[in-house]
Amino acid sequence: MKQALSLxxxxxxxxxxxITEQLxxxxxxxxxxxxxxxxxxxxxxxxxxxKDIAEKIHRTKPTVTVLVDKLEKxxxxxxxxxxxxxxxxxxxxxxxxxxxxxxxxxxxxxxxxLLYKNLTDKEAETLDELLRKML
Numbered sequence: 025m026k027q028a029l030s031l032x033x034x035x036x037x038x039x040x041x042x043i044t045e046q047l048x049x050x051x052x053x054x055x056x057x058x059x060x061x062x063x064x065x066x067x068x069x070x071x072x073x074x075k076d077i078a079e080k081i082h083r084t085k086p087t088v089t090v091l092v093d094k095l096e097k098x099x100x101x102x103x104x105x106x107x108x109x110x111x112x113x114x115x116x117x118x119x120x121x122x123x124x125x126x127x128x129x130x131x132x133x134x135x136x137x138l139l140y141k142n143l144t145d146k147e148a149e150t151l152d153e154l155l156r157k158m159l
Contacts, residue, residue: 028158039135046131052124054098062091063100063117064132067125071104071114082159100124 040057047055061081066072072080078088092115095101100121106112140148 032155035139039139042135042138043131046134050127050131052127054094055100059091059095059100060128060132062088062095062115063121063124063128066101066115066117066121067128071116073112073114077115095121 043057043060047053061083062077065077065080074085074088074092077083077092078085081088083091092101096103098120099118101115102118104114104116106114143151
């Protein structure tokens with residue numbers, strides 16, 4: 025019996041539990057695991073439009089809007105109008121988000137160690153490749 029979706033769901037739940045615990049341990053309030061993809065993307069590119077974020081993290085624009093609104097209320101991001109096109113608004117990281125990056129990276133690294141601990145490097149690479157195919 026093929027169980028990929030069920031197994032992925034259980035892994036996702038376990039990962040979210042771990043992230044939530046680590047955020048609490050590190051004194052971070054208000055952030056939830058679903059904010060992680062947005063922060064990770066912005067850490068890699070510094071600023072992006074809602075459309076760019078939605079495409080990159082495979083979420084709908086309305087979902088991204090809700091997540092970004094919450095991140096803005098928590099002072100992790102701010103909206104910034106483009107200097108060349110007033111119709112374009114970028115989402116950019118705040119000082120608070122930049123200060124959080126070290127904790128974010130630490131939690132991400134620990135999560136990956138937890139998830140891949142029983143796999144060889146080759147198995148981990150194969151797993152990632154297969155999951156990308158499924159996505």
